[in-house]
Amino acid sequence: MSQEFWLFVLMIGVFAAGCFALKWPVSVSMLLAATAGALAGGVQDPVRHLVEGTFGYVDTILTIATAMMFMTGFRDSGALEALTAAVIKKFHKWPGVLMVLLTFVIMVPGMITGSSTASVLTAGAVVAPMFASMGISTVDAGALISIAAILGMIAPPVNIPAMIIGGGIDMPYVGFELPLVLLTFPLAVVFALWFGWRKVRHMDRTKVLASLDFSTLSRYGGWRLFSPIILIFVLMVLDKVVPRVFGLGMPLIFIIGTVSTWVTGKRFNIVQSAKKSIEDVLPVLGILVGVGMFIQIMTATGVRGFIVVNALSVPPALLYAMIAISIPLFGAISAFGSASVLGVPFMLALLGRDQIIAAAALSLIAAIGDFMPPTALAAIFAAKVVGLEKYGTVLKKLVIPTLIIIVYAILFIVFSKQIRAVL
Amino acid sequence: MFYVYLVILAVVLALTVWVLFDTKKLSLQITAAMVIVPLLLRLLMIK
Amino acid sequence: MQKHRITAIVCFAGALVASALAGASFLSMRKPDLIVRGPGVTEKKMLSEWFSGLKGTAGDTEVYVMRGSDDGASMLILGGTHPNEPAGHLAAILFIENVVPRTGTLYVIPRANASGFTANDPQEGAPQRFTIQTPNGPRVFSYGSRATNPIHQWPDPNVYIHASSGQTLSGSETRNLNRGYPGRPDGTLTEKVCYGIVQLIRQQKVTITVDLHEASPEYPVINAIVAHPKAMQLASDTVLGLEMQDIKISLEPSPVNLRGLSHRELGDFTDTLPVLMETANASQGRLRGRTDEALVLTGKDKWYVRAAKLGRLYVPYDEHGHPLEERVGRHVTAISELMNSWNLEHPEMPLEVEGVPDYEGLLTKGVGAYLLPPK
Numbered sequence: 001m002s003q004e005f006w007l008f009v010l011m012i013g014v015f016a017a018g019c020f021a022l023k024w025p026v027s028v029s030m031l032l033a034a035t036a037g038a039l040a041g042g043v044q045d046p047v048r049h050l051v052e053g054t055f056g057y058v059d060t061i062l063t064i065a066t067a068m069m070f071m072t073g074f075r076d077s078g079a080l081e082a083l084t085a086a087v088i089k090k091f092h093k094w095p096g097v098l099m100v101l102l103t104f105v106i107m108v109p110g111m112i113t114g115s116s117t118a119s120v121l122t123a124g125a126v127v128a129p130m131f132a133s134m135g136i137s138t139v140d141a142g143a144l145i146s147i148a149a150i151l152g153m154i155a156p157p158v159n160i161p162a163m164i165i166g167g168g169i170d171m172p173y174v175g176f177e178l179p180l181v182l183l184t185f186p187l188a189v190v191f192a193l194w195f196g197w198r199k200v201r202h203m204d205r206t207k208v209l210a211s212l213d214f215s216t217l218s219r220y221g222g223w224r225l226f227s228p229i230i231l232i233f234v235l236m237v238l239d240k241v242v243p244r245v246f247g248l249g250m251p252l253i254f255i256i257g258t259v260s261t262w263v264t265g266k267r268f269n270i271v272q273s274a275k276k277s278i279e280d281v282l283p284v285l286g287i288l289v290g291v292g293m294f295i296q297i298m299t300a301t302g303v304r305g306f307i308v309v310n311a312l313s314v315p316p317a318l319l320y321a322m323i324a325i326s327i328p329l330f331g332a333i334s335a336f337g338s339a340s341v342l343g344v345p346f347m348l349a350l351l352g353r354d355q356i357i358a359a360a361a362l363s364l365i366a367a368i369g370d371f372m373p374p375t376a377l378a379a380i381f382a383a384k385v386v387g388l389e390k391y392g393t394v395l396k397k398l399v400i401p402t403l404i405i406i407v408y409a410i411l412f413i414v415f416s417k418q419i420r421a422v423l
Numbered sequence: 424m425f426y427v428y429l430v431i432l433a434v435v436l437a438l439t440v441w442v443l444f445d446t447k448k449l450s451l452q453i454t455a456a457m458v459i460v461p462l463l464l465r466l467l468m469i470k
Numbered sequence: 471m472q473k474h475r476i477t478a479i480v481c482f483a484g485a486l487v488a489s490a491l492a493g494a495s496f497l498s499m500r501k502p503d504l505i506v507r508g509p510g511v512t513e514k515k516m517l518s519e520w521f522s523g524l525k526g527t528a529g530d531t532e533v534y535v536m537r538g539s540d541d542g543a544s545m546l547i548l549g550g551t552h553p554n555e556p557a558g559h560l561a562a563i564l565f566i567e568n569v570v571p572r573t574g575t576l577y578v579i580p581r582a583n584a585s586g587f588t589a590n591d592p593q594e595g596a597p598q599r600f601t602i603q604t605p606n607g608p609r610v611f612s613y614g615s616r617a618t619n620p621i622h623q624w625p626d627p628n629v630y631i632h633a634s635s636g637q638t639l640s641g642s643e644t645r646n647l648n649r650g651y652p653g654r655p656d657g658t659l660t661e662k663v664c665y666g667i668v669q670l671i672r673q674q675k676v677t678i679t680v681d682l683h684e685a686s687p688e689y690p691v692i693n694a695i696v697a698h699p700k701a702m703q704l705a706s707d708t709v710l711g712l713e714m715q716d717i718k719i720s721l722e723p724s725p726v727n728l729r730g731l732s733h734r735e736l737g738d739f740t741d742t743l744p745v746l747m748e749t750a751n752a753s754q755g756r757l758r759g760r761t762d763e764a765l766v767l768t769g770k771d772k773w774y775v776r777a778a779k780l781g782r783l784y785v786p787y788d789e790h791g792h793p794l795e796e797r798v799g800r801h802v803t804a805i806s807e808l809m810n811s812w813n814l815e816h817p818e819m820p821l822e823v824e825g826v827p828d829y830e831g832l833l834t835k836g837v838g839a840y841l842l843p844p845k
């Protein structure tokens with residue numbers, strides 16, 4: 001066995017020991033695993049490398065932190081509860097349609113920004129209480145929100161993993177819309193009904209309606225109360241459509257949204273609310289920082305090359321199996337990282353397929369990484385917005401959907417030419 | 424836009440430092456310390 | 471004092487210490503490398519002399535003007551477009567330190583993306599610098615980031631939209647010099663540098679532009695010349711000339727639908743004949759093993775040897791690697807051959823130079839033999 005193999009075992013071992021045996025937080029376990037790898041691997045200038053790795057996530061940290069501030073502000077202003085009441089009152093007669101529509105709604109922020117976290121923390125947070133009042137269990141709601149979020153991140157117009165894979169083989173991000181629509185929307189309908197259909201069919205409408213609180217809504221009125229979410233949505237669309245003029249970027253959009261929640265609803269202490277949101281989200285930011293260190297050390301020591309070359313070493317017949325297994329597993333560290341580190345070499349190994357459809361399908365498989373612990377961004381935040389302390393139960397619900405998504409994506413790669421012929 | 428983002432970053436950094444000194448949980452303190460490092464180095468325009 | 475106060479202070483102090491240690495290391499990259507003015511250099515200018523919008527920015531960069539005694543054609547050599555591709559950077563430096571033009575003019579920009587030389591890409595584990603031994607002692611060169619330093623251009627948009635075509639790429643490509651051409655005077659710093667280079671080409675009526683790169687061994691366009699349609703004849707003559715010297719190089723037409731690259735936009739927007747050249751650099755690849763100075767210098771990598779056996783690479787790869795002197799030698803020889811090909815077709819407007827390091831000499835004596843002592 002190579003030195004890289006043993007280094008990899010050491011890093012995973014330290015991480016697992018910290019995480020499971022000693023019950024340290026994921027961030028701290030990652031830091032120690034990376035440090036152990038750096039020292040055992042004889043990396044020169046280890047502090048520089050550890051810190052440098054974290055910079056891969058500075059922008060992500062800002063996006064997540066500000067999105068969380070916005071969500072907390074929107075909730076503290078009373079708008080979240082009021083929005084649930086308004087929507088359920090309007091649509092309670094068609095629960096099946098409502099399930100599918102709400103799933104699409106969760107996807108929208110991810111479609112525009114390319115971030116599953118943006119989906120979960122904005123639309124996901126808005127929809128979560130609606131699912132609850134429709135009788136869907138918190139665990140099911142969490143699972144559906146996280147699925148919708150990663151489908152939104154892959155659905156057009158913005159799909160960052162596909163751009164990363166395309167960038168690696170000099171393929172412009174053009175002509176992806178239709179394949180991505182076919183990859184994501186059918187799955188969204190399937191899973192919306194999968195998680196919702198049995199429950200919402202037997203929903204007791206009078207009881208549900210009676211449980212809703214309309215006081216905030218009647219006091220401030222819908223337009224005023226919901227204007228922050230409309231504002232966010234408009235700014236996101238403008239950022240996409242006229243980036244030259246309104247290219248604010250997500251963190252700034254969320255900051256503007258946060259400030260607007262302060263004046264549009266119930267009065268609350270915005271500073272305390274912002275601090276509370278950072279406190280809530282710090283473990284996740286810490287995971288990102290730890291993951292950044294981990295990747296940097298894996299790369300510097302050659303562990304990354306060991307993983308990639310071994311993934312490419314399988315005979316052609318097993319290539320699909322390797323794609324299906326290794327890309328989501330590496331996504332446990334980072335979905336975008338997986339698209340770059342494994343997605344690009346696999347894409348090169350898939351030359352001869354329809355490139356756009358293959359890259360689109362690979363991007364969907366890479367997005368599954370957002371379900372994989374320890375990072376599992378989509379699942380962690382989904383558990384948060386439905387009010388679960390731990391996200392383990394949500395993960396269990398995601399196992400079968402994950403397999404379905406992967407198989408569906410692999411079929412797209414296998415039959416890429418036939419699909420292209422139909423398109 | 425560069426400086427607008429530095430201000431946003433400074434806000435997140437300040438809140439993180441606040442949480443570090445406010446919380447009683449050691450694990451959260453270490454996590455906050457980890458997050459502070461890249462934010463501080465970017466704010467100082469070092470990296 | 472309460473216990474949690476003490477631990478908070480300890481944690482905060484730890485963060486400050488880590489920041490200070492890493493910060494000192496990051497700041498050490500700000501100092502530009504020594505480049506010695508060779509006998510052929512007639513003037514050292516800055517790119518801002520062609521586009522004043524770059525003055526005082528981190529994008530402003532040195533332009534070495536090397537004028538021959540007689541008139542002739544001119545050539546712009548771009549090294550360091552991607553500061554993590556050292557062979558291009560060093561080939562440009564070897565021209566500055568060794569070559570003397572007889573006819574025509576050379577413009578050499580060794581650090582085309584000067585900002586990129588001041589940082590490393592996060593999560594790539596790259597060394598900050600590498601040392602080349604010379605008869606006069608060691609010379610140190612920066613190994614930088616593929617893209618402009620975020621300190622100088624931040625934040626990236628979600629999606630990078632190429633200004634003149636509307637083509638979209640992932641947001642981090644906003645800082646990629648070779649996706650920004652022809653650039654904009656009021657654009658990002660990266661676009662301004664592109665614009666400055668275009669202004670130089672236009673104002674000096676540069677005949678041929680060579681953009682020196684390296685690529686990862688698993689990348690299909692490698693050991694290759696990529697040429698704009700206008701430069702196709704010149705490039706194919708060059709490929710033949712290199713084949714006579716047993717240097718295998720492939721010729722690729724510049725893709726029409728891939729925008730922002732030098733070999734596409736400089737041909738479309740100026741009168742120059744643009745070509746781009748790639749050699750095989752393991753230290754920027756995704757399949758590489760241990761990443762350090764030795765990998766940059768030797769290209770020896772066991773995972774690439776294994777990937778070659780699996781048929782995953784586009785260049786031969788064995789235990790000997792692809793050392794820096796071989797990669798620099800390919801670039802230097804190809805540029806020299808470009809000039810020969812030009813001169814054969816255009817005897818009325820020749821570009822003749824002396825002192826180009828020869829391929830065999832580089833392979834046997836190493837790059838260091840062609841680096842001058844500091845003055």
Ligand SMILES: [Zn+2]
Nearest residue numbers: 552555683684
């Ligand atoms: Zn390059």
